Amino acid sequence: MPALSVPLIAPSILSADFARLGEEVRSVDEQGADWIHMDIMDGHFVPNMTFGPVVIQSLRPYSQKKFDLHLMIEPVDFFIEAFVKAGADQISFHIEAGPHAHRSLQIIKSFNVRAGIVLCPSTPAVALSEVLDLVDIILVMTVNPGFGGQKFIESQLPKISQLRQMADATGRDIRIGVDGGVSPETAPLALKAGADVLIAGTSVFGQNNYRNAMNSLRGTK
Ligand code: DX5
Ligand code: ZN
Numbered sequence: 139m140p141a142l143s144v145p146l147i148a149p150s151i152l153s154a155d156f157a158r159l160g161e162e163v164r165s166v167d168e169q170g171a172d173w174i175h176m177d178i179m180d181g182h183f184v185p186n187m188t189f190g191p192v193v194i195q196s197l198r199p200y201s202q203k204k205f206d207l208h209l210m211i212e213p214v215d216f217f218i219e220a221f222v223k224a225g226a227d228q229i230s231f232h233i234e235a236g237p238h239a240h241r242s243l244q245i246i247k248s249f250n251v252r253a254g255i256v257l258c259p260s261t262p263a264v265a266l267s268e269v270l271d272l273v274d275i276i277l278v279m280t281v282n283p284g285f286g287g288q289k290f291i292e293s294q295l296p297k298i299s300q301l302r303q304m305a306d307a308t309g310r311d312i313r314i315g316v317d318g319g320v321s322p323e324t325a326p327l328a329l330k331a332g333a334d335v336l337i338a339g340t341s342v343f344g345q346n347n348y349r350n351a352m353n354s355l356r357g358t359k
Contacts, residue, residue: 139311141302141334145325146172147352148206148315152188153286153339159193160200166342167201169349173228175206175317175337178221183212183235184284191217191224198225206275208256208317208337210283211235214242222249230254230277233265243272256317258283259291263300270308276301278333281318286339290319295331302332322354329357 149171154162163174176194181187194205204227211217212235221229229246233239233255246253254275255266259282266273278298281288298314305312315335316328325336336355345351353359 139309140306141314141329141332145329145333145356146313146335147342147355148173148175148335148337149342149348149352150175150177150208150286150317150337150339151343152177153343155343160197162343163197163200166348166352167203170352171201171203171342171348173204173206173335174201175208178207178209178211179284180211183232184210186284191220194221194224194226204228206230206337208277209235215245218242218245218249222251226251228252228254228275230256230275232256232258232283234258234261239266240269240272243269247272254315256283257297259294263297263304267304270304270312271310273312275313275315275335276305277315277317277335277337279318280316280320280324280328283318287344288319290321290324290327292324292327295327298328298331298333320355322357325355326357 149166179186179188207226207229209231214231252274256277280294316333317337320338321341342351
């Protein structure tokens with residue numbers, strides 16, 4: 139199935155005020171976020187750390203929107219159940235995090251949550267060709283994972299187009315998200331290439347008016 143005609147906006151709470159995380163989640167929810175993107179970092183797969191299931195569970199009452207987890211952890215499988223119990227609606231993990239992406243997808247889907255694969259900038263689209271039948275979401279990193287506020291890597295655009303073709307050929311409804319350096323300037327490039335989910339930290343939480351910031355990304359302001 140083709141890309142959504144109106145992109146989904148997924149603010150990344152990595153750039154929110156961590157001392158007021160609940161209010162920040164409620165705020166982007168009320169101002170039009172489609173998903174709430176949560177970056178889980180373990181200080182091992184990426185050189186940074188964030189938070190885990192306890193924080194996600196404590197945020198759950200602040201929004202009914204989809205909690206979209208981006209796991210930057212290695213290993214993956216052991217932690218999936220805890221993230222599901224904490225309230226995840228969809229769980230994406232890096233295909234680079236181990237040799238058993240197929241098994242990780244099976245485990246995620248066994249809990250009836252949506253499953254996603256994330257690709258680092260150095261990983262080609264074809265890396266997920268043999269597991270595409272289990273994938274609901276593909277996230278293309280347009281920065282190297284680990285930190286907010288980095289510059290959008292334009293060389294990833296052809297990969298987005300390639301993944302859109304691969305996803306459409308399945309006939310299934312697969313979302314393609316772009317994560318890293320997404321701004322009102324770079325978002326149209328990603329959308330043109332075939333993405334239909336815009337993940338944005340700085341371009342939402344770094345702005346004064348979250349509604350305007352999200353509409354700017356959608357191209358409706
Ligand atoms: C980086 C994270 C991103 C990050 C994006 O590893 O996956 O979700 O929050 O931040 P910006 O939008 O500031 O590049
Ligand atoms: Zn992310």
